Amino acid sequence: MTKLSVNINKVATLRNARGGNTPNVTKVALDCEMFGAEGITVHPRPDERHIRRSDVYEIRPLLKTEFNIEGYPSPEFIELVLQVKPNQVTLVPDDPSQITSNSGWDTKNNLAFLTEVLDRFTRAGIRTSVFVAADVEMVEYAAKAGADRVELYTEPYATLYPKDPEAAIAPFVEAAKTARRLGLGLNAGHDLSLVNLNYLYKNIPWIDEVSIGHALISDALYMGLEKAIHEYKNCLR
Numbered sequence: 001m002t003k004l005s006v007n008i009n010k011v012a013t014l015r016n017a018r019g020g021n022t023p024n025v026t027k028v029a030l031d032c033e034m035f036g037a038e039g040i041t042v043h044p045r046p047d048e049r050h051i052r053r054s055d056v057y058e059i060r061p062l063l064k065t066e067f068n069i070e071g072y073p074s075p076e077f078i079e080l081v082l083q084v085k086p087n088q089v090t091l092v093p094d095d096p097s098q099i100t101s102n103s104g105w106d107t108k109n110n111l112a113f114l115t116e117v118l119d120r121f122t123r124a125g126i127r128t129s130v131f132v133a134a135d136v137e138m139v140e141y142a143a144k145a146g147a148d149r150v151e152l153y154t155e156p157y158a159t160l161y162p163k164d165p166e167a168a169i170a171p172f173v174e175a176a177k178t179a180r181r182l183g184l185g186l187n188a189g190h191d192l193s194l195v196n197l198n199y200l201y202k203n204i205p206w207i208d209e210v211s212i213g214h215a216l217i218s219d220a221l222y223m224g225l226e227k228a229i230h231e232y233k234n235c236l237r
């Protein structure tokens, strides 16, 4: 069964826009769980443009589903994750100045670094996931580095899907088969939406978890959060 983890970064973006506590990010996280989300994802970026470190500490003890923290493994990020101990940590290769995640790891050229970081989280009992492009070699080196899972960076799929679904999905099926062959768990995320999610799922039904934020929160502005979560879960059947 493919689980839906709701990324609440953009709820924090709205909260931060006025400097107060509306919308209440913690309440939204708990409501997402009540509406059927099977996990909550946050990406506490160094500039705290949306999710703040304080959000991470506040949310952690209250969640009933899975907590996934994404980020670049800086010393500060590693310390935060080891203190909070989420169910899963997802390593992304983002530079602090990036507007959003726009690439997967070069797991081959970062093998030693990733191996050392992943080992620290593994020893702390935290499931690890490495954000990679749909590239067989990048998946293979994520396995070599000791990751429990890979998360396929799905922006290229989302961009090409409307023009050519079969071409869009092809590299992702190959990368997903490689992950399965190597015994890696499989996540996927970035720019997934109600337009493209079901086709991804139908072609790669063994995905463990999709983490979706930007499109889901945008859809919720029109249909409401509860209906949005139900609609996204309906794409995973």
Ligand SMILES: CC(=O)[C@@H](O)[C@H](O)COP(=O)(O)O
Pocket: 007, 009, 010, 043, 045, 070, 092, 099, 100, 101, 131, 189, 190, 213
């Ligand atoms: C790793 C990934 O693809 C998403 O978590 C993305 O990083 C979202 O970050 P923003 O919400 O800051 O765009």
Ligand SMILES: NCC(=O)COP(=O)(O)O
Pocket: 007, 041, 070, 151, 188, 189, 190, 191, 192, 211, 212, 213, 214, 215, 216
């Ligand atoms: N890992 C992807 C994620 O958490 C959310 O990405 P997006 O849906 O905001 O593009």
